[in-house]
Amino acid sequence: MSTDSKLHKQFYEAYKNDSEMNQVNVFMCFHPIAMCEVFMPFNRTLIVIASTRYELARFSKEDWTKLNKNLQIIASNPRNVIAGNNLYDAEYIRYFTGIKTIVLSSLCAYTKVSYKPVIRKPFIIANMNAKNFRSKFMSLLTDSFQRLKISVRIGHLRDIYKGHYRYIQLARHPGIIHIPYQVSIMSLFEHYRMNIPLFFPSLDLLTEWHYTYRVVNERTWDGISGHIKNASRISGVLGPDIPDPNNEFDRDAIRYWLKFSDFYQWPHIIYFNSTDELVIKLKTTNLTEVSSNMKVYNANLTKNLFEQWRQILQRTSPL
Structure with a gap:
């Protein structure tokens, strides 16, 4: 542009x-x-x-x-x-x-699919862009499964579906585990609108993982380029109490801004503070209840979003 x-x-x-x-x-x-x-x-x-x-x-x-x-x-x-x-x-x-x-x-109602899990389908691990963290996460997760003596079927999205997949296929899995590489992505809107139970690291855990491993590597443009910085090219206007969103070397700044991510704003997302807790929640969470609650929230959001747009378009002036 x-x-x-x-x-x-x-x-x-x-x-x-x-x-x-x-x-x-x-x-x-x-x-x-x-x-x-x-x-x-x-x-x-x-x-x-x-x-x-x-x-x-x-x-x-x-x-x-x-x-x-x-x-x-x-x-x-x-x-x-x-x-x-x-x-x-x-x-x-x-x-x-x-x-x-x-x-x-974003509404993403085009999926036209809702959660309908099939027995023996594995939990999906969504794409992780921080390649150096994938092996670390899987090592932690495997250790938790073994130590807690819990067995749950899991698989990486691109190992299960090597090419194209359909929304209805995702909706047949019991849930999706996200280690987010971005604070808002369209696939997350899609997963949530399909009422699929979603598992995310807690804000504290993701802050630590990002600070240590740069997990959310597409949060900043400098992160995408691989040249992270401790300040933006221009200054903010809200005063010194609000930390710089592009400071990748300050835990407090990272945590402050990560809290605005979609997955910390939407209700009924399942959070884990460790891989041990993730394993336990994969085994014990009432996923049907979670999905039902997501469905109610999505219905209310759709109604409110249509009203937002109605008011916006109502005040636009014709030529």
Whole structure:
């Protein structure tokens, strides 16, 4: 997504009198949200929804600062919307811009599948991007199984399904164990909407694992590149009491920001403080009850989300 202001102006000049473009009431920008800079001159409603750290395609200090100013301009018009599809990204935008960013969750109702476990299907271990941690985790888990003398069938997702798999296949497994590599991913929305019981490390455990092994390695863009830092390229605007979200060398900062992850915001997720506790919960949790509770929550969320969108679209102004 180009940062060239001349190119942006050329785009506007090329389309400002276009008959089809003039029928557009709303521009929606998701990934990257920086694309909304191109549409600002058209003076239409802008709905900006970040699904990852919003500085994507605006990594330099200069470009990131300019994007912040443009987002503040967009937010100053009450018909526009600045949102994250998760609380982490909403808080992340607020940290750097001061904009009161709302959460517009992804629905992912397209799966059209609900939890229906089949006997003898294993628990699935979802993908882990921190390859150096996979063997460590499996060693800890194997040791827990042996020491506690508990037997539970488990398998890695890509060992069970080496190619394409369907949602209905996932819904037949008793549950999914996540060692998250990101704070919000679309597959997690899908798993939750299918009412599949989900197991996650507790906030304290994930903080320690991330600090030691960089487990959530896609939380920051520097983490993805493998060049982690102790500070962002620009400063936040909320004051010194809020730690820098891109500081990968401070446990308190890591814990503060990880708490906004989807899996610490949604109810009925099953947390474990150790692999021993995970093994016990795999064996003893009433998974049918958990799934039923997830189903109720999903129904309420769907209703509330539709109402959010109804109100947003109601206030958008036609041409």
